[in-house]
Amino acid sequence: MSDEIIEVTIYKPKRIPDIYRPPLGLPLNWQDEASGKLRSAVFKFFSYQTLSPNEISLVAEYCQHYINAPCWDATGEFPNELAALRQSAATLSTVDEIGQWINGCLEIAIDPF
Numbered sequence: 001m002s003d004e005i006i007e008v009t010i011y012k013p014k015r016i017p018d019i020y021r022p023p024l025g026l027p028l029n030w031q032d033e034a035s036g037k038l039r040s041a042v043f044k045f046f047s048y049q050t051l052s053p054n055e056i057s058l059v060a061e062y063c064q065h066y067i068n069a070p071c072w073d074a075t076g077e078f079p080n081e082l083a084a085l086r087q088s089a090a091t092l093s094t095v096d097e098i099g100q101w102i103n104g105c106l107e108i109a110i111d112p113f
Contacts, residue, residue: 015058016065025070030062030113038062042113051095060092063101066112078108085110 016033020026030038041055042062051059067089072082085104092098105112 014061016061018065018068020069020071024074027066027069027071027112030066033062045095045098046113056093056095056098059098060089063092063098063112064089067105067110072110081108 016028016038019028021028030042033039037055038058041051041059044051044055045059067082067085081104085101085108088097088101088104092101102112
């Protein structure tokens with residue numbers, strides 16, 4: 001047997017697709033998600049109920065979808081802040097981090113919810 005370490009990457013399919021509404025590239029609305037799981041998680045988030053790890057990751061995935069919408073590039077405003085929000089969205093993993101991230105969006109007049 002070899003002592004060689006093999007790195008494996010597990011691909012997890014996105015629950016929220018990289019599809020944006022034409023012609024401006026607007027993000028999909030969280031209320032339109034078909035399964036109802038995102039809607040439930042968002043309601044729990046804003047009513048300060050405990051979210052499961054799966055619900056937290058679903059809300060975080062929606063945040064990533066929202067902030068990566070092409071429409072935000074078209075405004076040309078706050079490029080540094082937008083880049084920072086996009087980067088930080090990729091690592092959201094707690095309710096507190098999501099709350100802070102939403103506040104960062106609101107500071108540049110982007111309201112994901």
